[in-house]
Amino acid sequence: MTDIVSSQTDMKFSGFSCTSKGRALETAEYDPKTLKDLDVEIAISHCGICHSDIHLIDNDWGNSVYPFIPGHEIIGQVRALGRSVKHLNIGDRVGVGWQCGVCFICDLCTSGYENLCPDSQPTCVGRNGGYANGIRVDSRFAFPIPSALSSENAAPLLCGGITVYSPFREYDIKPKDKVAIVGVGGLGHLAVQFANAMGCEVTAISHSADKEDEAKSLGAHRFINSSNAFLMSQANDSFDFVLSTVSVDVDWQKCLDLLSPNGTLCFVGASPTQISVRLMDVIMGQKRVAGSGIGSPHRIKEMFSFAARHDIQSMTELYPIGQVNEALDRIREGKVRYRAVLEMR
Amino acid sequence: MTDIVSSQTDMKFSGFSCTSKGRALETAEYDPKTLKDLDVEIAISHCGICHSDIHLIDNDWGNSVYPFIPGHEIIGQVRALGRSVKHLNIGDRVGVGWQCGVCFICDLCTSGYENLCPDSQPTCVGRNGGYANGIRVDSRFAFPIPSALSSENAAPLLCGGITVYSPFREYDIKPKDKVAIVGVGGLGHLAVQFANAMGCEVTAISHSADKEDEAKSLGAHRFINSSNAFLMSQANDSFDFVLSTVSVDVDWQKCLDLLSPNGTLCFVGASPTQISVRLMDVIMGQKRVAGSGIGSPHRIKEMFSFAARHDIQSMTELYPIGQVNEALDRIREGKVRYRAVLEMR
Numbered sequence: 112m113t114d115i116v117s118s119q120t121d122m123k124f125s126g127f128s129c130t131s132k133g134r135a136l137e138t139a140e141y142d143p144k145t146l147k148d149l150d151v152e153i154a155i156s157h158c159g160i161c162h163s164d165i166h167l168i169d170n171d172w173g174n175s176v177y178p179f180i181p182g183h184e185i186i187g188q189v190r191a192l193g194r195s196v197k198h199l200n201i202g203d204r205v206g207v208g209w210q211c212g213v214c215f216i217c218d219l220c221t222s223g224y225e226n227l228c229p230d231s232q233p234t235c236v237g238r239n240g241g242y243a244n245g246i247r248v249d250s251r252f253a254f255p256i257p258s259a260l261s262s263e264n265a266a267p268l269l270c271g272g273i274t275v276y277s278p279f280r281e282y283d284i285k286p287k288d289k290v291a292i293v294g295v296g297g298l299g300h301l302a303v304q305f306a307n308a309m310g311c312e313v314t315a316i317s318h319s320a321d322k323e324d325e326a327k328s329l330g331a332h333r334f335i336n337s338s339n340a341f342l343m344s345q346a347n348d349s350f351d352f353v354l355s356t357v358s359v360d361v362d363w364q365k366c367l368d369l370l371s372p373n374g375t376l377c378f379v380g381a382s383p384t385q386i387s388v389r390l391m392d393v394i395m396g397q398k399r400v401a402g403s404g405i406g407s408p409h410r411i412k413e414m415f416s417f418a419a420r421h422d423i424q425s426m427t428e429l430y431p432i433g434q435v436n437e438a439l440d441r442i443r444e445g446k447v448r449y450r451a452v453l454e455m456r
Numbered sequence: 457m458t459d460i461v462s463s464q465t466d467m468k469f470s471g472f473s474c475t476s477k478g479r480a481l482e483t484a485e486y487d488p489k490t491l492k493d494l495d496v497e498i499a500i501s502h503c504g505i506c507h508s509d510i511h512l513i514d515n516d517w518g519n520s521v522y523p524f525i526p527g528h529e530i531i532g533q534v535r536a537l538g539r540s541v542k543h544l545n546i547g548d549r550v551g552v553g554w555q556c557g558v559c560f561i562c563d564l565c566t567s568g569y570e571n572l573c574p575d576s577q578p579t580c581v582g583r584n585g586g587y588a589n590g591i592r593v594d595s596r597f598a599f600p601i602p603s604a605l606s607s608e609n610a611a612p613l614l615c616g617g618i619t620v621y622s623p624f625r626e627y628d629i630k631p632k633d634k635v636a637i638v639g640v641g642g643l644g645h646l647a648v649q650f651a652n653a654m655g656c657e658v659t660a661i662s663h664s665a666d667k668e669d670e671a672k673s674l675g676a677h678r679f680i681n682s683s684n685a686f687l688m689s690q691a692n693d694s695f696d697f698v699l700s701t702v703s704v705d706v707d708w709q710k711c712l713d714l715l716s717p718n719g720t721l722c723f724v725g726a727s728p729t730q731i732s733v734r735l736m737d738v739i740m741g742q743k744r745v746a747g748s749g750i751g752s753p754h755r756i757k758e759m760f761s762f763a764a765r766h767d768i769q770s771m772t773e774l775y776p777i778g779q780v781n782e783a784l785d786r787i788r789e790g791k792v793r794y795r796a797v798l799e800m801r
Contacts, residue, residue, distance in 0.1 A: 219717060227717035227742055281742065372564060372572035378739055387732040393747030394723055397572055397626065400745040402738030 126180040126243025127435045132170045135436045139178065141239065143247045151199055151250045152191035153207065158241035159184025159266035159427075160438055160451040162297060162358065163209070167235060168439070174236055182241030182453075183209045183234040184269040186262040189253070196250045204262070205253040206415075207241065208269035209233055209405045212249050226277075226407045242435055244455050254411050257419035267301070267425040267450035268418055270405065275302035276414040277406030278354060278377045279309060282399075286310030288351040291369055292331070295322045298356035298379060300426055300449045303329045306354075308421035314350070316343075325448075348372075356380050363388050367398065375399040427452045471525040471588025472780045477515045480781045484523065486584065488592045496544055496595045497536035498552065503586035504529025504611035504772075505783055505796040507642060507703065508554070512580060513784070519581055527586030527798075528554045528579040529614040531607040534598070541595045549607070550598040551760075552586065553614035554578055554750045557594050571622075571752045587780055589800050599756050602764035612642070612770040612795035613763055615750065620647035621759040622751030623699060623722045624654060627744075631655030633696040636714055637676070640667045643701035643724060645771055645794045648674045651699075653766035659695070661688075661714075670793075693717075701725050708733050712743065720744040772797045 128139035146152055164181040166172055185207040189199050199205065212232030213225045220228050234240050234248070256265045268276075275298050284290060290311040292302045299315065306313045307330030314333040315326035323334040335342050347368045355366055358380035366376050367388045376399065378386070388400060406414070417423070426449045430438040438451040473484035491497055509526040511517055530552040534544050544550065557577030558570045565573050579585050579593070601610045613621075620643050629635060635656040637647045644660065651658045652675030659678040660671035668679040680687050692713045700711055703725035711721050712733045721744065723731070733745060751759070762768070771794045775783040783796040 224718060224742075229717075372574075373569060375744075378735055384735055385732045386735045386738065387730045390723055390729055390731045390747070393731065393745065395747070395749045397569075397748050398746070399720075400738065401743070402735070402740070403742050404740045 124239070124243055124245045126239065127432065128178045128180050129168045130178040132175070132177070133168060136168075136181070136242065136439070139180070141180075143245065144238065146191060146193055146247050147249075148193045148195035149250050150193040150247050151189050151196060151205070151253050152245060152247045153185065153187040153205060153253065154190040154245055155185055155187035155241055155243060155455050157186040157262045157266045157455065158182040158453045159269065159271070160435075160442060160453065161267075161270045162442065163270065164235070165439060165442060176237045179235055179237075180239035180241070180243050181235050182243065183207070184266045184271070184452075185234070185241035185246060186256065186266045186269075187246075190245070193250065199250055199253060199255070204256045206256050206265055206269045207234060207246065207248050207253055208273060208411060211238070211252045223407055223409055226405045242432065242453060251408065254408070254415060257415055259419040259422075260415065263427050263429055263452050263454070264425045265415070266452050267297070267427065268414060268423070269411070271297050271450060272301050272418065272423070272425070273406035273411050273414055274298055274379050274404070275354065275356065276305050276417070277410050278379060278401070278403035279305060279352075280410060280413070281403060282352065282375050282377060282401060284309060284311060284352050288312070289314070289349060289371070291316055291346075291350045291353045293337070293353060293355040293361070293366060294357035294380065295319065295326050296356065297447075297449045300326075300329055301423065302354055302356060303331050304421075304423045305417075306330070308417070308423065314346070350374055352377065354379065360384050367392060367400070370396065370398050372396045372398070375401055377401040377403055379403050425450050429454055431456050469584070469588055469590045471584065472777065473523045473525050474513045475523040477520070477522070478513060481526070481587065481784070484525070486525075488590060489583065491536060491538055491592050492594075493538040493540035494595050495538040495592050496534050496541060496550070496598050497590060497592045498530065498532040498550060498598065499535040499590055500530055500532035500586055500588060500800050502531040502607045502611045502800065503527040503798045504614065504616070505780075505787060505798065506612075506615045507787065508615065509580070510784065510787060521582045524580055524582075525584035525586070525588050526580050527588065528552070529611045529616070529797075530579070530586035530591060531601060531611045531614075532590075535590070538595065544595055544598060544600070549601045551601050551610055551614045552579055552591065552593050552598055553618060553756060556583070556597045568752055568754055571750045587777065587798060597753065599753070599760065602760055604764040604767075605760065608772050608774055608797050608799070609770045610760070611797050612646070612772065613759060613768070614756070616642050616795060617646050617763065617768070617770070618751035618756050618759055619643055619724050619749070620699065620701065621650050621762070622755050623724060623746070623748035624650060624697075625755060625758070626748060627697065627720050627722060627746060629654060629656060629697050633657070634659070634694060634716070636661055636691070636695045636698045638682070638698060638700040638706070638711060639702035639725065640664065640671050641701065642792075642794045645670075645674055646768065647699055647701060648676050649766075649768045650762075651675070653762070653768065659691070695719055697722065699724065705729050712737060712745065715741065715743050717741045717743070720746055722746040722748055724748050770795050774799055776801050
């Protein structure tokens with residue numbers, strides 16, 4: 112956390128910091144990092160709370176660096192420009208997601224897969240994120256937000272949205288495809304909307320029967336209660352693409368069974384576990400088990416354009432930044448439908 | 457085995473039959489099935505022995521129907537035509553592979569994925585295959601063999617060849633791709649040749665150090681002895697596509713680790729087991745675990761054209777049909793390098 116101690120500006124930033132594993136956040140003042148030639152300084156207006164922030168607060172992945180300001184679904188206005196920034200202007204509304212830096216030179220970066228760069232820099236691991244009034248960040252990871260999208264709506268797209276949009280594009284789902292979304296939550300409610308807008312036949316699968324109406328209002332053509340074994344088995348062999356958005360262990364084989372031959376089962380919900388399925392089913396059905404994490408900068412820009420054209424709406428609960436701990440608690444309890452967004456007021 | 461008892465012709469066929477699980481084959485005479493309008497009768501000259509035949513003889517998959525004539529890598533000359541057959545002529549040299557019938561009307565069939573049709577009919581399950589002097593079969597599964605390919609060479613391509621060719625095409629490997637072939641055997645020695653001919657950088661991976669020279673002569677640019685843990689770990693994160701051709705359990709995670717981000721691990725060796733890998737690796741690396749079984753008719757024809765243009769050579773051991781049991785024994789002992797072919801002489 113050299114960012115917190117190094118001083119390169121007169122103005123201190125303030126935000127909510129996590130000082131050790133699992134602790135409630137506390138107000139903190141800190142010096143921002145140096146504004147480099149290609150950086151922008153953003154006056155943050157909103158920041159989504161992604162479940163990954165809680166994983167970082169709890170050090171679930173073993174890579175957290177305390178103290179740190181969480182937050183990687185950042186929306187705000189450009190307040191200062193590094194001297195080499197040509198593609199943004201003071202006052203532009205921009206967003207920053209999970210990733211804030213890469214090497215820009217490896218084959219993955221130069222072929223449009225910056226999200227897979229081995230030197231990927233996360234926005235709030237080893238540096239301070241968006242539960243704050245400002246951030247300085249590489250301008251190549253600050254994406255203009257279309258005017259059609261509200262800031263509250265756009266924030267969750269920066270991580271939750273791209274996480275489900277990118278696999279649809281990377282694994283090339285087609286308008287005729289039958290797509291199942293497993294889990295109607297922070298990721299799933301966006302996935303249903305994207306898949307519908309891509310022209311697909313969309314089935315939402317959830318163990319929460321009370322989500323049926325909502326899933327359908329979001330664009331699901333069908334709903335399956337996953338607690339009903341009969342309905343689930345009836346759905347076997349019927350999907351071209353199954354997107355699993357849940358982050359708990361489920362019956363992987365049951366998910367695979369949902370696929371028609373030549374289908375793809377894709378996981379985006381980060382579960383630190385083994386996946387195990389019958390190999391013969393994969394071979395004989397020419398099936399794929401796939402994964403996807405976030406998305407590259409060009410894909411994020413594409414997603415925002417698509418979301419604006421198709422009126423993709425994050426369902427959000429808005430909290431003033433001072434209530435960040437209450438918001439985190441509600442997420443931990445699974446009560447938020449479906450994304451919490453902090454407002455810096 | 458109604459084929460054996462029904463009589464529709466004056467001429468009896470003769471071949472080598474498996475009468476019960478695991479038994480040595482015995483000579484048998486039988487009446488061929490009726491020659492239907494779209495059937496051809498083929499005078500068989502050669503038939504490859506695929507490891508799947510041994511699985512059927514041993515009823516490893518629980519679907520064998522005794523007695524039956526094994527054999528599904530069949531080469532011969534068209535001797536009789538059903539009255540509706542327009543695309544073949546008497547005397548044409550043709551080949552028949554694993555599949556001899558489908559529904560022709562489901563979406564998989566009509567979109568070029570006949571190999572995935574739920575009503576797929578295997579050539580030697582519930583009917584008699586190619587360890588014989590003749591077969592009657594749907595002409596749509598009898599593929600003309602380019603004159604550049606010898607019959608002995610062409611036979612193993614009908615199952616072994618298409619099994620490795622199809623996933624390269626289905627999963628769209630590219631000329632710039634780094635491709636690893638795990639296992640240098642009946643499938644692997646063909647996969648190395650195909651991948652080389654497709655312009656890829658090819659690495660053969662085998663636990664048999666003595667196969668290095670051979671693998672390189674077949675077109676592998678590199679060879680890794682999989683028994684050497686250091687060499688294997690050095691190869692981590694370096695392949696766009698890993699094709700596993702082995703049919704025994706291996707360390708699946710080790711295979712996945714070979715993939716660079718955005719890579720695909722594809723299994724074609726039929727192992728009746730679970731595959732288990734770390735889900736986070738699949739997600740963060742945007743990786744795929746995939747399978748593929750045989751290939752569709754249009755892909756088989758494409759493969760033969762490609763094999764002829766690129767001089768793909770099955771390495772074969774030729775046996776007169778009378779020595780079929782000796783040949784089967786040598787395959788069971790893993791001594792055949794790499795495909796045994798029966799000659800009907």
